[in-house]
Structures are given as structure tokens and as C-alpha cells.
Amino acid sequence: MQEGYNFKEIEKKWREFWKKTELYKTDIYTKKNKAYILDMLPYPSGAGLHVGHLKGYVGSDVTARYKRLKGFEILHPMGWDAFGLPTENFAIKTGKDPYTVTEENISEFKKELINVGLSIDWDKEINTSHKDYYKFTQLLFLKLYKKGLAEKKKSPVNWCPSCKTVLSNEQSIGGVCERCDNQIEIKIIDQWYFKITEYAERLLNDIPSLKWPVSTKKMQEKWIGKSKGAEISFKIENKDFNLNIFTTKPETIYGVTFIVIAPENTLIDKITTKEYQTDVKNYIKNISPQSEIERKKDVKTGVFTGSFAINPINNNKIPIWIADYVLMEYGTGAVMGVPAHDKRDLLFATKHDLKVEFVLDENIKDYKQSKMIIGEYKGKYVEEVRDNIIKDIKGAKHKTEYKLRDWSISRERFWGAPIPIIYCDQCGEVPVKESDLPVILPDDITNYKPTGVAPLTKSDQFMNTKCPNCNGDAKREAKTMDTFVDSSWYYLRYIDPYNKKEFGNKDSLNKWMPVDLYIGGSEHAVGHLLYSRFITKFLYDEGYLNFSEPFEQLKHVGLIYGEDKRKMSKRWGNVITAKFVLDEYGADVTRLYEMFMEPFEQYAFWNTNAIIGVKRFINRVWKLQYIISKKEHPEETIATNKLIQKVDEYIKKGKYNLSVSEYMKYMNKIEELGSITKENFEKFLITLSPYAPFISEELFSILGHNESIHLSSWPQVQNNSIKETHITLPVQINGKLRGTIYIEIDSSEKTVLEKINKDDKLSQKIDLENIKKVIYVKNKIINILN
RNA sequence: GCCUGGGUGGUGAAAUGGUAGACACGCUAGCCUUAGGAGCUAGUGCUAAUUCUUAGCAUGAAGGUUCAAGUCCUUUCCCAGGCACCA
Numbered sequence: 001m002q003e004g005y006n007f008k009e010i011e012k013k014w015r016e017f018w019k020k021t022e023l024y025k026t027d028i029y030t031k032k033n034k035a036y037i038l039d040m041l042p043y044p045s046g047a048g049l050h051v052g053h054l055k056g057y058v059g060s061d062v063t064a065r066y067k068r069l070k071g072f073e074i075l076h077p078m079g080w081d082a083f084g085l086p087t088e089n090f091a092i093k094t095g096k097d098p099y100t101v102t103e104e105n106i107s108e109f110k111k112e113l114i115n116v117g118l119s120i121d122w123d124k125e126i127n128t129s130h131k132d133y134y135k136f137t138q139l140l141f142l143k144l145y146k147k148g149l150a151e152k153k154k155s156p157v158n159w160c161p162s163c164k165t166v167l168s169n170e171q172s173i174g175g176v177c178e179r180c181d182n183q184i185e186i187k188i189i190d191q192w193y194f195k196i197t198e199y200a201e202r203l204l205n206d207i208p209s210l211k212w213p214v215s216t217k218k219m220q221e222k223w224i225g226k227s228k229g230a231e232i233s234f235k236i237e238n239k240d241f242n243l244n245i246f247t248t249k250p251e252t253i254y255g256v257t258f259i260v261i262a263p264e265n266t267l268i269d270k271i272t273t274k275e276y277q278t279d280v281k282n283y284i285k286n287i288s289p290q291s292e293i294e295r296k297k298d299v300k301t302g303v304f305t306g307s308f309a310i311n312p313i314n315n316n317k318i319p320i321w322i323a324d325y326v327l328m329e330y331g332t333g334a335v336m337g338v339p340a341h342d343k344r345d346l347l348f349a350t351k352h353d354l355k356v357e358f359v360l361d362e363n364i365k366d367y368k369q370s371k372m373i374i375g376e377y378k379g380k381y382v383e384e385v386r387d388n389i390i391k392d393i394k395g396a397k398h399k400t401e402y403k404l405r406d407w408s409i410s411r412e413r414f415w416g417a418p419i420p421i422i423y424c425d426q427c428g429e430v431p432v433k434e435s436d437l438p439v440i441l442p443d444d445i446t447n448y449k450p451t452g453v454a455p456l457t458k459s460d461q462f463m464n465t466k467c468p469n470c471n472g473d474a475k476r477e478a479k480t481m482d483t484f485v486d487s488s489w490y491y492l493r494y495i496d497p498y499n500k501k502e503f504g505n506k507d508s509l510n511k512w513m514p515v516d517l518y519i520g521g522s523e524h525a526v527g528h529l530l531y532s533r534f535i536t537k538f539l540y541d542e543g544y545l546n547f548s549e550p551f552e553q554l555k556h557v558g559l560i561y562g563e564d565k566r567k568m569s570k571r572w573g574n575v576i577t578a579k580f581v582l583d584e585y586g587a588d589v590t591r592l593y594e595m596f597m598e599p600f601e602q603y604a605f606w607n608t609n610a611i612i613g614v615k616r617f618i619n620r621v622w623k624l625q626y627i628i629s630k631k632e633h634p635e636e637t638i639a640t641n642k643l644i645q646k647v648d649e650y651i652k653k654g655k656y657n658l659s660v661s662e663y664m665k666y667m668n669k670i671e672e673l674g675s676i677t678k679e680n681f682e683k684f685l686i687t688l689s690p691y692a693p694f695i696s697e698e699l700f701s702i703l704g705h706n707e708s709i710h711l712s713s714w715p716q717v718q719n720n721s722i723k724e725t726h727i728t729l730p731v732q733i734n735g736k737l738r739g740t741i742y743i744e745i746d747s748s749e750k751t752v753l754e755k756i757n758k759d760d761k762l763s764q765k766i767d768l769e770n771i772k773k774v775i776y777v778k779n780k781i782i783n784i785l786n
Numbered sequence: 787g788c789c790u791g792g793g794u795g796g797u798g799a800a801a802u803g804g805u806a807g808a809c810a811c812g813c814u815a816g817c818c819u820u821a822g823g824a825g826c827u828a829g830u831g832c833u834a835a836u837u838c839u840u841a842g843c844a845u846g847a848a849g850g851u852u853c854a855a856g857u858c859c860u861u862u863c864c865c866a867g868g869c870a871c872c873a
Binding site: 338 | 787790791792797798799800804805808809811812823825853867868869870871872
């Protein structure tokens, strides 16, 4: 009587065994080659872990286990992005404190991740909300501060009226809050910034060297948004100052018919003439409360200032307007209006009856192919004359602009790392001494409710301190850091998580970094991934690291949607929890199915019905132990070699779905042959073990091994073993498939034609006497043209 | 509008320019079973017919290159994701 496969007992047994034997512990000081396989730091939300979260973790675990079998020392850690708004909001809602909420969520997440059989070294677990971690987040702040790369400035910020906090540009894409989808307002307040813009050029230049998805690299390039052009200074009639504009097409200066400045531009008061003051005030009053999203209209509103500028190339007098289609944040907050060669300027000119003057015979397909039609350089291509024109314009210079803005990092919320700054009446803004870190979050706050004022101001215990300079009474900065700061350096901490003095031991960091394979969702294409690159470059400059890119290879995991094709969410009731699938089908089946259902990077709709195929497969794997035979079939050897090669290739390429197909093909073959040798069975189990670590471990031990399958080596392909001797060759006649013939491998054209001649069916279809041409690709195809 | 990806059976999907649809789900028939939402066997792109065979048609559409195109080139339509007044 054959026993069925009882995953519940068996998986439990091996989970305990792996824990007890510390099977997945990383030896940081190893002499072996290293591989750092990392998942993006999960946010332990109260909603729990669902099947979509698992997919990425299984993919990285497959790779980690594969590389372990290939003889690498593996660092495959896990931790928690534990600070943040949702936890704080949940705490407010339930009356619990964020510490407890976080602990509960982490423990739930961790349990499921262990159940799924990830080969994680849990000794290296990190938690960004733990003081031993955020001490170094604060240290990072101080290091940046000392280099002038962290600074407080009053500036317009994205404000979420619902979360009552500031958001970064990356968190407010499209003018809505990333967390709650509310519309963003623009507020002008004191905020802390990291000057990522200082690194714009380097962040851009290193993109080509990354083994990342093209789309992500392109997104970063666009986000950084480098444009080369010129800054041109315009004299203003009857005024003693100039107005600077930025343009990428300085050659069109001949066609400037007006100047437009942004409504937020501080020069407006000085430029506006008396008689236009009321108009201008009204205009600005009407547009300023509007959010950016409302400003993105094709209607180009604007108002005349009453003043005129002088075009430096031809001394033409041109009107200066104010319009909200000009953005203060980019360039100089003023543009030259060239309606003939700019769509927006044309819309504006048409609406406000402004002149249109052509400069170029514009080539619609390629601007570079346009020729000048007026001025000194008439008849020449734009590209050749640009530099000369910049030279010709008095007060013009080459200028490069970036769309990238500084990184806003301060938040008016409680559940984050406090910014280590002290305000002293005598000394002003003073950084906390490094030796005084961490600045610990207080435990005397019970009401976190967002009011717009940082909650930490309510804690006297926290706020009151002494000035590190003069020892006088002083107050602490009450804002906390955005969680993206926590996660901008965490990948370093896994290497040396207990280090009390530094981010991590320098030698260890340099040995283990960069991350060899980084797996996570594409939603972090510009936020987290750009911040991490910036921080790595900064720490490189500071001499802590000898590498300047943190993630060598990046792979995105596709989202899993609910069975109803909507995003998995409590709101729709379509969440398939990790717990449910693991309880129902076990870890091996869950893992295999998540890898099998579609290409890894692709989004998918969950389908519980389809999981049965993998379940059947696992049951068949279990039954292989009953058909072990001493006699090896030649086809069995061929199939085994092929399996090893294919799976090897597919894991390397991240084509996880295709390796699962290979296992199934192999299984079909073995069942057809009716037996398998112990040796081949072992090889099969080892190649399967990265995907199905439990059943492969159990069967390996049943085969008599005392040591874990996960400590064995990837099987070798036998080169001198039996190879396929015959193949089926497709036969085409005039380009159409008419049949196949079974031939010896590497047969000559002559042999093949003879064989076709002997084939009753094929020879009837071909006029073998009148062959015009034969195309024979060895072992691939033969095409006979009559 | 711009930047990425994609359009292949009833479904998820495979295919270094060389037998399109591997592998799996589903479906159909049969076996086994008290039962099947378990298991096993066979079949399954579409359309014809003279149906154990054969022919034609099939990878969003239209052209092109080639002995040969899902794959390369040109035009075009549609879908998904991202960005979007960046001068």
C-alpha cells in the first residue's frame, strides 16, 4: 500500500530541522564566493501577507537556494520597514500604540514567511523602528548634515490634508497622496531636505552600467530629467534688473514674441506696472489655491504685467505676461514665448492675441533636421548654429537643468526616526552629537492624532534638552524622517546587524556588497531605488564603501490580482491570504504554482482552480520513490541531463515558470519509461529542491541521506553519457511542411534525400527529378523547392 | 501627447528566422469508485471533407524582406503600466 504525501507533517518536520541545525546561517567571513540575494524590505501591514507578496520572496529564494547548491555562500536576509503612516493610523484608529501594532504585524508576517520555507538567516533580521537601527538612520542624517547635504528650508511642499503631513515628490505623483489618494495641496513651510540634486549627474551617468529592467532605467532617466540649453537674460524696459529665462532651443530667440513668468515668481511685484496691479493680483488669487492637477489644462490662462522686455538678439520690444503654465520649480520660473515652435506657447499666443514669428522650417519628425529661415544663420541646420547663437546673445550662457528636486525627508508624524537636531536660543540649529545617538522616540505620547503639528511637540520628556554647544536649555526638532530614509541604507545593515559603532564593518560591507540580485515591485522604480543609489554614492564619497551602486541586478516581480481581476484588497473581499494557500496546499505546491502561473515579471490574476496541476505534480513526485529501479533506460539519462541543463539555464535567466515546465516534462518521461534509477532520482530532487525544498528534502532522506539536500551540490551533466542518436526532421516542400522523417543525427543532405525518396507519402508529394533547390539545415529542417 | 512593455487556442502560457500552441488548467470520452471536488487512460487550435487520413486556414490588421516570419523591416489599430504644461 502506497502512502500519500502528507505535506502538513513533513513540512513541519523539516522547518524545525532547518531551524535547529541553522541550515541557512550565513558565514559573513566565508572564503567561498558570495551571493547577496535580497528582497525589497517589506512593510509589515496589518492587512497581512497575501499570495502576491509571496511571489517575489519565492523567486528570490529559488535563486538563493540554486546558488547555494552551486557552491556560493548566500546572504538572503529579511527585515521590516516598520516605521510609517499606516501603522500610526491603525494605532490611532484602534487605540493601540504603534510599538504593539508593529510587533503583532511582524510576528504574523514572519510566521508565514517561515512557513513558506524561505532559506533566510533570521539572525540577521532587522527592524527599522528599533533604536539600534534608527540610531544609524540618524547617523546618516548627521553625516549628510555635516556635508551640507541635509538642510532645512522654507519652500512649497506637497501637503496631504488627510494624512496631515508633507510628502515627497515621489510620494505625490499625479497630485494625489500615495497613501490615501487625497488631493495634494501646496503649502509653504519649513522642511528638511536631502540634496539629492547634487548627485543628479552621477545618478544619471551610472544608469547604463546597471543590470536593471530597461523600463526602470528609462524611468529614472526621465525622473532626473536632464536638459541642456541656455540661460538668457532679458532687459526689462524702464527697470534696473534683468529677467532670466531657461530654454533648450536658444536658436528660436528670433521668434520670441512674449515672455511668460510663473505666478509664484517673486519678481512679479517689481515687474508689474501700476495700472496692471489689480489684474495681476486677481489672477494670482484665482489660481494659487488650485492644486497642480487643476492647472494641467490646455486652457492657457494668463495676465499681462504692463512691462516689456527687450530681445537681446534684435532689440524687439516684447510683452511680459504671467501664466500658470510656467512652473516656478523648473528653470528660472520664466520662459521666452516662441509660439511658432512651441505648442504651449502657440496655445497661449492664440488665446491672448500675441504675434507668431517663424524662425525655422520645422521638420516635424526630427527637430534637428530643421533649418533656420531668418537671421544671420539662414539656411543652416539648428544643431550647427546653436552654440554660435548662444555666443551672439549678450548675457546668455550654456545651462543644464534637471527635473529632479531635492528629497523632502521631514514628516509631521510620530512613528518615524526623530531628526537629530536641537534648537538653542543662543547657538541656533545644532546637530546632536554622534555619541549621543540614538535620539529615542518617547513613550509618553498617547495621542498621535495628526493635527499638522508634529506629535513629538507634545512630549516634554522628548522636547526639552540641553544644547550640545553651550549646554543651555534647548528644544529638539520634533519632525521625524520619512520611512524612505530608513530603507535607503538597510541593505548594508544585514551584513553586520549587531554592529554598535558603525553602519557595518567596512571590510564586510565591501566584501558582500553590492547586492547581486534585488527583487521587488516596479512601484519603487523612482522612489526607493533612486534614494538608495544616492545614499550609496554619498557613503562611497565619505569613504565607508568602495562601491557606488547598491544593486547590481534588479528584477521586478509582477503583481498578483484577485480572481475578480481587481487589485487584492479588503475592500473588494478578494484577498487570497498566504495562510489560506499554505494551509490548504502546503508550501511546495504554493511555491511551484506561484512560479509556474506566468512569467515572473508579469502581472497575473490569481486562479485557485489552476493550482491543482501543481498539486498533482507533487503527488507524482512523491510516488517516484516506488518505481526506483537498478536498470537505467538510455532515454532516462538523456532526459536527466536535459533537465539539469534546462533548469540551470532557466533559473539563471529568471525564467522560473519554464523550469517548472521542465520538471513536469521530465516527470511525464519517467512515468512513460516506468522507472527511475536512484541516482537520477537524486539528481531530479536536487534540481527540484530550490522550488520545492520540503518534499525534496523528505525524499532525499528517504533515499538514505543523512545530510540535508540543501547542502548538496548541483548535479553535473554527464558529457560522455548517451546522447540522442536520432531526430525527427521536418520536411518542407516549397516552404510548406509536408511531413517528417526520422533520421540519424548529423545526416548528410544526400542521406536525407534518399530517405525522403524511400518514404512513400513524401516521395509522392515531391517531384524528385526536378528539384530546383534544396535548403538543408543540419538537424533542423529540409526545404525542397520544385 | 511622450516613454516602456504587450496583442498567439475556451484559459494561464511556450517557441537562438527552421514542425506554432511545449507545460499546465479546462473540456470530452472511458476506466476505477458507495460517491467524487480523488486517481488513471485517451482525445482536444479552427474549417472542411472521402475523419486511424488529408487539405485549407490560423500568432491584432495591412504590406515587405526571405527557400522559410509569431520572431526581421515599414505602416496602422488596440490593450496594460509609467510620466505628463519640465520651456
